[in-house]
Amino acid sequence: MEYVDAADLTLPMQREEVLEELMETYGDAIVRLSYTYTKDTVTAEDLAQEIFIKCYEKLPTFNQQASIKTWLFKVAINHCKDHVRSWHFRKVTLFDKLRPGHTAPLENEVVRREESDRLATAVLQLPLPMREAIYLYYYEGLSVSEIAALTNGNVNTIKSRLKKAREKLRVTAGGLRDEE
Template structure:
C-alpha cells in the first residue's frame, strides 16, 4: 500500500504519466483505432491510477498494472454501443523511425499502412497479442498476466495471428 503524503503521490503520478503516457495512448489506439478515443482512454487510465494508487500492491510492475487498466478500459469501450457505430480511419502509430529520403518515407508509410490495416483486420484476440508482444515489447509472461490467459495460449495466439497476417498480406499483395 502506498503510504506517502499527497505530494509523493502527485510526483509518482507525474512520473508514471511521463514514463508511460505515450505507450498507454498507443496501446489504447491499437484497440480503438482512433486517436481522440485513445487519448481519452489514456486520461481515464491515469485518473483511475490516481484514485487507486494507494491500493497498488506491487505484485506487478507499474507498467503491467497500467497496461492492465488500459486493456480493461479499451475492452469496455469496444463493448459500448456508441463506439461500435463509429467508422475507423486512423492508422496504427509506430515508434519513431529514421527515414532518409522522401521516397523511403512514402514507401515506409505505405508499407506501415498496409500492415496496420491487416493487423486491425485480425480478430481482437489475435490483434491484442500482436500489439502487446511486438509493438509494446512485452514478454510472454507479461502478456499472459495482462490478458489473464496462460502463456501457452499467448504463444498459440501469436502463432495463429502470424499465420493469419501472413495469408492476409500475401492476398493483399497478389490482389494489389
C-alpha cells in the same frame, strides 16, 4: 520507472509525482494500446486520460506484486475492454502513428510508411484477442508470459494467438518477423 515505494503513494503530492512520471514514460504507449481497442485516435486519447485518472485514484492500492508498468497496462487493458463492451463501433481509419520513426531518405521513408500503414490496416482487421497479443508483443515488447498475466490468459493461448495472427498477417500484409 519500475520501482515505486508503496509508502510514497499515500500522500497526494507523491501520487501526483508518480502519475506525472507514468504519463511521461508510458503516455504514448497507453494511447497506442487504447487505439488497438477503439480504432479511433480521439477516443484513444480520451481513454488514455481516463486511464491515468483511474491510475491516480488506484495508486494507493498498487501492491508491488508486479512492476508499475505491468500494473499500469493491466489497468489500461481493463479500462479499454470496459469501454469496448459499452460502445458499438463503426468503420475507422488507420493508426495515425504506430511508433516514432527515424530519419531516412525521403524515398525510403515513404516506402516504410506505406508498409507500416499496410501492416497497421491488417493488424486492425484481426480479432481483438489477436490484435491485443500482437500489439503487446511487437509494439510494447512484452513477453508472452507478461501478456498472459496482463490479459488473464494462459501462456499457450497467447502463443497460439500470436501464431494465428502472424499467419493471417503473412497473407494480408506480408507478415511480421517470427519471434518466440
